[in-house]
Amino acid sequence: MAITMEAAIAAIGAGIAITGGAMATGIAQASIGSAGLGLIAEKPEEMGRVILFLVLPETLLIFGFVVAILIMLAGGLI
Amino acid sequence: MLRTQQMRKIRIIALGKDRERIVAAAHRIGVIDLRKSILPLPDDIPPESGAALSDMLVRIEGCLGILEKREIKGEAHLPPGILARKVAALSEAIDSIYALSTRRKQMLEEGKALDYAEHVASAFSSIDIDFSSLGSGRISIRGFETERKSAAALQAELKKSAKRYEVIVLPFKKDMAAVLLASERSEATVDEIVKKHKMKELDMNARYLDGKPGSVISVISLKRKENEQKEKGIAAQISEMSEKYYSTLANLREMLKIEIERAGISSMFRKTVSTFVMEGWVPDRRFREFRDVVDRETAGRYFIDSLEAKGELAPTLVKRPKILKPFDYMVEFISIPRSDEIDPTWIFILSFPIFYGLMVSDVGYGVASLVFATFIKRKVNPEGLVANTASIWQLSSISAIFFGFVSNQYLGLQLNQYFTTFHGFDWFTNISGVLVATLLFGVVQILLGLFFGFINHYEKGHMKKALSKLTGMLLIIAGCVGVAGGLFNAFPVQVWEPAAGIAVLSMLVTMALSGAEAGEVPNLMSHILSYTRIMGFGLASVILAFLIDSAFTPKLSDGPLLFIVYLVIFLVLHFLNMLTGIFEGIVQGIRLNVVEFFGKFYEGGGIKYRPFSYRRVYTKE
Structure with a gap:
């Protein structure tokens, strides 16, 4: 299957978008996760809330994902 | 509603x-x-009877702890005066029950003393020793137990010493030794030796240690038989008392609890x-x-x-079918709705299973999560967070099965064609369609949130804030038309250009009206995009299941060994994928409701309605 230069660049762009979102989420979750575990050690009943806070930064990854999908749609990849 | x-x-x-x-x-x-x-x-002023009733309750609780459980036959509730008289009439029986309990405790203590004496006597049963004559004279004779290697080390050390001690080491049980150490009573180094060789001292003057080991063991044996008879007698008496009084006392306990609660409420x-x-x-x-x-x-x-x-x-009092109570628990876990605001639980009830179903979206995973949820629910405290989450999970699993059927996913395999001609959607070929659908979910829920926010503020007379919610709604509608037209040609330029203008204008007006919350306005758009996570997690789960099937579906043609290896890998990977899907489905489903939706209007901090009531189990009015 031949891939055009535009499609290849779009695929790389989509990859960068996802990578950036994933890295940002990882950095944010690292801080929240360590603080959250500290809280759970003191108050195990707070686990539900900690998990909720832990997933908040996943929005960044979702934005990366949306941008990647948009790039792939524009590039004719999907 | x-x-x-x-x-x-x-x-x-x-x-x-x-x-x-x-x-x-x-x-x-x-x-x-x-x-x-x-x-x-x-x-x-609280009635004086309250304290007296409390004392009675404590005594009856104690009695019920002693007695054996029996069937409870319900009795009619008695007013406080008659209740007190009835308890007083049972006073003698209650005292007898406590006396039986004391005797049983004494028997238990005596049993422990007999066990100990037998232990010590057995340790020295192979030598001619009389426990009754150890405590006299200039020589002190002490008994110990220790590990055999420690006893050997002790013997070796004492051989080298200036014969200030006499020691006898006897094998005792597995790997243990009994040590008899004789020394002059004035010898001060005995304790140092004991400490050094980690020896546990045996009480050679303990109760029942009287005479030679053989006779001590015989006496203990006789005493045990005698005690067994006594214990049987006590057990029979407790059983008889249980038969006679358990039901009555259990009824009285319930009546007393109710009356004490009534007496205590006078402080209000x-x-x-x-x-x-x-x-x-x-x-x-x-x-x-x-x-x-x-x-x-x-x-x-x-x-x-x-x-x-x-x-x-x-x-705050909400009325909902029992099956939906776990959703109330979940909302209350975040914060109890105020009585003067819109209760968002119904929206949560409707939206969460859809979000979860789309994110898991597999018949196999749905069935497995239904089984897991049912299993967990049976194993944990029915009132706790885990049980309530499991109940929500159970209901949502049905949605996962439904969306699994609609998207033709059975552990990543496509099986619908074997039994139906129904065509739903395909995760691989309808990505843009699913993306739009999830965005629409977001638009609808955020608009609903803003509308609830408008009603809440309007009813409280916060007109500026109420208006900001309306302009926020306009911003979303116009913004969506603008983006859909400008980026995806969904609307002609005559429509999307004015819409984009209205969106910008609404944003400025909303920011001006929102005051301190102006910074939140740009989040209106980002929160809608946040709903695309439903598609993200759903797609990830489906693609992983597809990859597992492509690489590890076991085939009999590969031979039995490879078939088993592939089967194990296939099941483990699907299990892990399912766990991730379920976890994300629950957490992200809650998050979309709590952060994106509730954030638009929900204040919380209500006071739960706690009526002055009781639950009668045995007694009757």
Whole structure:
């Protein structure tokens, strides 16, 4: 299957978008996760809330994902 | 449906002599959530019977702990005076039960003493020793037990010493040794040796250690037989007492608990010389029922009034089918809805299973999560967070099965064609369609959130904030049209250009009206995009399942060994994928509701409605 230069660049762009979102989420979750575990050690009943806070930064990854999908749609990849 | 139950604050003023009857009636129908009266009157004095009833309850609780459980035959509730007399009449029986318990404890202690004496006597049974003559004379003889290697080390050390000690080491049980150490009573180094070789001292003067080991063991054996008979006698007496009194005492316990609660509630009342004042919240729909009961109990000698509760928040009461109660628990876990705001639970009930179903979206995973949820629910405390989450999970699993069928996913395999001609959607070929659908979910839920926010603020008279919610709605609608037209040609330029202009204008107006919350306005758009996570997690789960199937579907043609290896890998990977899907489905489903949706209007911080009531299990009114 031949891939055009535009499609290849779009695929790389989509990859960068996802990578950036994933890295940002990882950095944010690292801080929240360590603080959250500290809280759970003191108050195990707070686990539900900690998990909720832990997933908040996943929005960044979702934005990366949306941008990647948009790039792939524009590039004719999907 | 979106409102908590209407509540009414009431005040009852009645004669002091009717107080007991009114309190009992209010307690019985369990309608009023009591509050301390704001009238400037003295506090009511708790009835003296309260403390006496508490003492009785403690004694009866103790008795029931001693007795064996028996079937409880319900009895009619007794008023406090008769109740106290009935407990007093049972006083002798209660004392006998406690005496039996004391005797049983003594037997237990004696059993322990016999075990210990037998232990020590067995340790030295192979030598000629008389326990009764150890404590006299200039020589001190002490017994120890230790590990055999420690005893050998002790022997070796004492051989080198200047014979200040005599030691006998006897094998005792597996890897242990009994040590008999004789020394002059004035010898001060014995304790150092004991410590050094980690020897545990045996009490050679313990009870029953009288005479030679053989005779001690015989006496202990006889004593045991005698005690066994006594214990059987005590057990028979306890059994007899249980048969006779367990049911009665259990009924009395329940009656006492109810009466103590009634006596204790007087701290909420005010009084005059001949009247008392009771205040509290009752659900509007049950007010008449409550008033009728008070009317009947007092023969019309009372005054009841509805109060205007200025600045006081009514307690929150929601009425929902039992199956949906776990959703209430989940919302309350975040914060109890205020009685003066819209209750978002119904939206949560409707949206969460859809979000979860789309994110898991597989018949196999749905069935497995239904089984897991049912299993977990049976194993944990039915009132706790885990059980409630499991109940929500159970209901949502049905949605996962449904979306799995619609998207033709069975552990990543496509099987619909074998039994139906139905075509739903395909995760691989309809990505843009699913993306738009999830965005629409977001638009609808955010618009709904803003609309609820508008109603909440409008009802509280916060007109600027109410207006900001409306302009926020306009911003979203116009913004969506602008983006859909500008980026995806969904609308002609004559439509999307003015829409984009309106969106910008609405954003500025919304920011101006929102005041301190202006910074949140750009989040309106980002929160809608946030709903695309439904597609993200759903797609990830489906693609992983597809990859697992592509690489590790076991085939009999590969031979039996490879078939088993592939089968194990196939199951483990699907299990891990399912766990990730379920976890994300639950967490992200809750998050979308709590952060994106609730954030638009929900204040929380309500007071839960706790009526003055009790649960009668055995006794009858």
